[in-house]
Amino acid sequence: MAAIKRVIVSSVPGSLAEGTEVFVENGSGLDLYIGNSSNNPVLVSANQFLQSGDVVEVSDIVDNLASTDTDKPLSANQGKVLNDAKADKNQNWQERTGDWTLTLVDSYRIDRCTSGSAENVTIPPNSSEAFPIGYWRVIRQVGVGQVTIVEGSGVIVNGGKNTAGQDKGFMLVKVDTNEWDVYGGVE
Incomplete structure (x- = not known):
């Protein structure tokens, strides 16, 4: 040998x-x-x-979650991103105050907006946050501050963009690359 x-x-x-x-x-x-x-x-x-x-070439390692190549291994960095997102799924809801932007780290949860003044929720373009089609998010206005959906660059939201009042909520569902549908208590 x-x-x-x-x-x-x-x-x-x-x-x-x-x-x-x-x-x-x-x-x-x-x-x-x-x-x-x-x-x-x-x-x-x-x-x-x-x-x-059996050796994995460094060039074969995928370091982004937008890849569609299911035959390549993920990097340790992307494994951490997925693990962090998984851990966040165990918490079903999060309280929000002030303006905020949807992120993959906060995936599949209910957001309770508790502010006494208006809040903006920005949906970023797919180039910034590549949410999978079918991704959903529930947002509820608990406080007196109305919640407004803000479209990021190139984003289209089908439906109303403002909560219909206190104790009303809505669901956002991604239906295409930069297109979202809104269901529920909006006007």
């Missing part, structure tokens, strides 16, 4: 002895050895399942 990578350890207190080799060999898998390759090295780790075809 030919060594893929060899490193010879220099003298470091508490470490391997000087001159010890650490190397990986590619046989039926990737095997990690410590010791002299010509004098019975110790097999430290063996992975009989990892083959050269």
Whole structure:
């Protein structure tokens, strides 16, 4: 077997002895050895399942959630984004005061607008927040401040854009790339 990578350890207190080799060999898998390759090295780790075809190229990793390529792995960064969004789904509602913008992190929840003055909810364009088609959000005016839907650049909202009064609510549903329908208590 030919060594893929060899490193010879220099003298470091508490470490391997000087001159010890650490190397990986590619046989039926990737095997990690410590010791002299010509004098019975110790097999430290063996992975009989990892083959050269199992290696993921960095260029294959997807680092955005807008990709439609289901055969490519996600980056650790995107895994964190998804995990954070999943954690947020466990909380069904959030209280809001003041103006705010829809984000993917706050996915699939009920927003209770509790302000005593008017609030604006901005729907950003798909280029800023790529919500999936079918995404929904419920918004309820609990306080006396009317809630107004504000269309981001290129966004179309079908239906009324202002809550019909206190204790009224509506549902937003994304129906196309930059198009949303409004259902419920709006005028």
